[in-house]
Amino acid sequence: MIPKPSIDDERLAAFRDVDFTYEDGTEALRGITLDIWKGEHIALVGGNGSGKTTLAKHLNGLLTPTGGNVIVGEFDTCKEPVARLARTVGYVFQNPDHQLFCPTVTDEVQFGPRNFGLSDSEIAEKTDRALEIMTLDHLKAEPPMSLSLGDRRRVSIASVIATDPEMIVLDEPFTGLDAKEADELMRVVNGINREGKTIILITHDMRVVAEHSERVIVLAEGRLMLDCRTRKVFSESSLLRDSGLTPPPVSQLAHRLGEYGVSPETLTVDELAEEIARLMEGAK
Amino acid sequence: MTGFVDLYSENDTFLHRLDPRVKILSVLLLSLLAFVLSTLYSLVVLLAFIFLLLFLSRASLSRTWFALRFVLRFMTLIVILWPIFDSAGTPVWATLGPIKITEPAVWRGFTSAARVGCLACVWYILMFTTSQRDLVRALVRMGLRFDYGLTIAISLRFFPSFMATIYSIIDAQRARGLEFNRGGLIKRSRKYVAVLVPAVVSALRTADSLSLALQSRAYGAKARRTYLRQLKMRRSDFAALAIVTALFVVPFVAKYVFFVHI
Numbered sequence: 001m002i003p004k005p006s007i008d009d010e011r012l013a014a015f016r017d018v019d020f021t022y023e024d025g026t027e028a029l030r031g032i033t034l035d036i037w038k039g040e041h042i043a044l045v046g047g048n049g050s051g052k053t054t055l056a057k058h059l060n061g062l063l064t065p066t067g068g069n070v071i072v073g074e075f076d077t078c079k080e081p082v083a084r085l086a087r088t089v090g091y092v093f094q095n096p097d098h099q100l101f102c103p104t105v106t107d108e109v110q111f112g113p114r115n116f117g118l119s120d121s122e123i124a125e126k127t128d129r130a131l132e133i134m135t136l137d138h139l140k141a142e143p144p145m146s147l148s149l150g151d152r153r154r155v156s157i158a159s160v161i162a163t164d165p166e167m168i169v170l171d172e173p174f175t176g177l178d179a180k181e182a183d184e185l186m187r188v189v190n191g192i193n194r195e196g197k198t199i200i201l202i203t204h205d206m207r208v209v210a211e212h213s214e215r216v217i218v219l220a221e222g223r224l225m226l227d228c229r230t231r232k233v234f235s236e237s238s239l240l241r242d243s244g245l246t247p248p249p250v251s252q253l254a255h256r257l258g259e260y261g262v263s264p265e266t267l268t269v270d271e272l273a274e275e276i277a278r279l280m281e282g283a284k
Numbered sequence: 285m286t287g288f289v290d291l292y293s294e295n296d297t298f299l300h301r302l303d304p305r306v307k308i309l310s311v312l313l314l315s316l317l318a319f320v321l322s323t324l325y326s327l328v329v330l331l332a333f334i335f336l337l338l339f340l341s342r343a344s345l346s347r348t349w350f351a352l353r354f355v356l357r358f359m360t361l362i363v364i365l366w367p368i369f370d371s372a373g374t375p376v377w378a379t380l381g382p383i384k385i386t387e388p389a390v391w392r393g394f395t396s397a398a399r400v401g402c403l404a405c406v407w408y409i410l411m412f413t414t415s416q417r418d419l420v421r422a423l424v425r426m427g428l429r430f431d432y433g434l435t436i437a438i439s440l441r442f443f444p445s446f447m448a449t450i451y452s453i454i455d456a457q458r459a460r461g462l463e464f465n466r467g468g469l470i471k472r473s474r475k476y477v478a479v480l481v482p483a484v485v486s487a488l489r490t491a492d493s494l495s496l497a498l499q500s501r502a503y504g505a506k507a508r509r510t511y512l513r514q515l516k517m518r519r520s521d522f523a524a525l526a527i528v529t530a531l532f533v534v535p536f537v538a539k540y541v542f543f544v545h546i
Contacts, residue, residue: 062455082458091459097489098449099456101481111478115461145485159460 010038012073012088012167012198013059019067020054020222028054030222032068036200038166041193043209043230044202046219047244052202053094055219056169059200060089073166087116090165094172096156100144105136105155108144112163130162133188149176154185167198174205186212206248210234210267218243231265290440291343291351291411299341299413303521304422310528311410317532318402320539324391326546327398334405343412351412355404359397366393416440425515438494446487453482 013036020029028051036042036059044052057063058070061077070077073088090112093099102108109130113123131137134154139147144155153173160168170189174182186208193199201213209216209230216233218226220243226233233240234251247255254266254275262275299307314334321327338348366389373388410419416437424433457478458464464475538544 057455060459062459081463083461083463086459086461091456093452093456093459095452095486097486098453098482099460100485101478111462112460115463163461 012036012038014071015055015058015068016070017068018058018065018070020051020058020063021066028222029058029065032222032224034217034224034227036167036198038198039193039196040215041190041199041213042201042215042217043213044200044217044219045204045206045209045245046225050219050243051222052219053171054222056091056171056200056202059085059167059169060091061085062091083115086112086165087163088166090160090163090168092157092160092168092170092173094175096149096152097145099156099159100152103143104141105144105147105158106131106140108155109136109159109162112159116163126162126164130158133161133191134158150178150181153177157185157188161192165197167200168192169200169202171202172204173201174203174208182208206234206246207250210248210251218245220244231267234267235264290416290444291347291408292415293343293347293412295342295413297340297342297413298520299337299409301520302413302524303515303517304414304418305426305515306517306521306525307410307414308419308422308426309525311406313528313532314406315403317535318399318406320532320536321399321546322395322539323546324395324398326535327395327402331398331402331405334402334409337409338405338412341409341412347412351408352405355401358404359401362397362400363393366390366396421511421513421515430509442490446483449486450479450483453479453486456482 015032015034018029018032019027021027032055044056046052054063058065058077059072061072061080061082064070064078072080072085075085075088077085100108102111106127109127110123113126118126131140134157136151136154136158139151139155144152147155153176157170157173168189173185177185182205189199189201190212199213201209203209213230216226216228216230217224218233218240225243226239234247235255237247237252237255240247246252248267250269250272251264251267254262254272255264257276258264261279262272266272266275314330318327318330321330367385368383370389370392371384371386373386376384376386377390378385414422420433420437420440423436424430454464462475462478464472466472467475535546539546
């Protein structure tokens with residue numbers, strides 16, 4: 001079930017039989033084993049309370065397993081401080097308001113690189129690049145807290161890009177964004193992914209997953225339900241239903257039209273249009 | 285995490301059913317009683333009575349222990365420290381350099397510890413058996429302005445979620461490489477600006493949307509309020525109040541009118 005590496009053989013993270021129980025006794029993760037490879041574009045999905053955020057927080061050591069172990073890069077997360085792991089794994093929190101505190105956008109974006117003790121010239125270079133990627137140049141001198149939610153989220157993502165991590169976790173980045181803003185955000189994320197950075201996207205938006213992610217990890221009640229290529233996940237609707245997820249409309253339609261010869265692995269509107277056009281050409 | 289902010293646990297005992305106003309008054313009277321009583325024996329009897337009520341509230345053992353261990357630690361401290369600083373009376377039991385340990389001082393230590401135990405534990409009875417809503421309802425019925433009551437209720441209600449926000453902010457800043465446990469005291473405390481600012485901003489945003497939600501539900505539109513749940517004194521409430529009042533008045537009169545050493 002675990003897919004092969006996509007770009008090269010470099011493994012970024014390994015979970016081995018990971019359990020995690022919160023102090024109040026809630027078992028949030030049970031027996032998770034998986035590998036994350038350099039350059040992957042992964043969607044982490046599952047219902048509310050399925051353990052997505054708990055799993056993601058293990059990647060930078062904010063949480064450490066109560067059973068099994070998590071290796072990130074060459075480090076065991078139990079033995080390394082979060083600040084060290086944060087150089088490998090950048091984490092964009094769900095609510096941008098939980099991190100913005102600086103007087104200007106530039107200061108906010110510089111905060112991470114400064115914590116890592118980079119030189120002034122490096123900090124300036126990485127900040128400028130992050131601001132450019134997130135098209136925040138014109139807001140540089142603004143106080144981040146007074147921006148719109150969409151802009152605040154872009155600042156929070158820029159502040160993670162500026163630390164130049166190998167892997168970026170985005171925890172439900174579309175909350176409060178309209179479709180256009182969400183698409184724009186995915187365009188930027190895909191650009192970062194093409195540079196070889198690993199993307200972990202936590203989301204409920206199956207359309208985005210279908211169109212952008214190449215691998216899907218499905219969690220339910222803290223267990224790993226599915227871990228495979230996106231096409232395969234959505235073509236097996238029964239597996240999804242068991243995990244409480246609904247495939248995107250395009251996949252559902254492709255499924256219904258399966259008996260007419262439409263491939264059940266169709267994911268996007270373009271692909272579906274092509275499939276249907278192909279069949280209609282054949283019928284003529 | 286949130287469970288220990290609110291000590292109340294849902295149960296159906298006579299203490300839970302009692303009118304919250306009666307409970308507040310009773311707890312106040314029993315607290316005053318702890319000051320009226322001045323002998324170790326009477327205070328121990330009062331403490332035993334309070335523990336009995338705590339037991340009857342059927343709070344879970346872990347919760348009771350969580351609440352009591354602070355009190356017990358404090359009581360132990362009083363018993364140990366009192367004789368060291370109070371050397372009045374005879375006989376002297378031991379002399380350690382300038383420190384004289386006398387028998388009456390040791391007993392006075394126990395007496396003070398018992399009094400502190402009574403004062404702390406009696407309030408736990410109220411907190412274990414009365415929901416925050418009932419508490420606020422009672423205060424409002426006892427004459428607190430409704431807006432203030434609502435303010436108290438909202439603060440209590442949002443305290444756990446505010447704490448959750450703070451933990452989430454700390455995580456977010458750690459994920460950006462901030463190390464709270466490094467550097468000197470001043471450097472360290474300055475790092476908390478990164479927590480304080482988002483926490484205050486989040487709280488203000490919550491308060492803002494909360495006030496909109498209140499207004500959109502026509503809060504304050506009517507000068508005279510009506511209540512869905514009316515507090516009503518029942519016979520058992522009057523009986524309980526009478527018993528507690530007697531418990532307070534009898535020793536009070538005995539001590540200050542008939543000069544009984546109690």
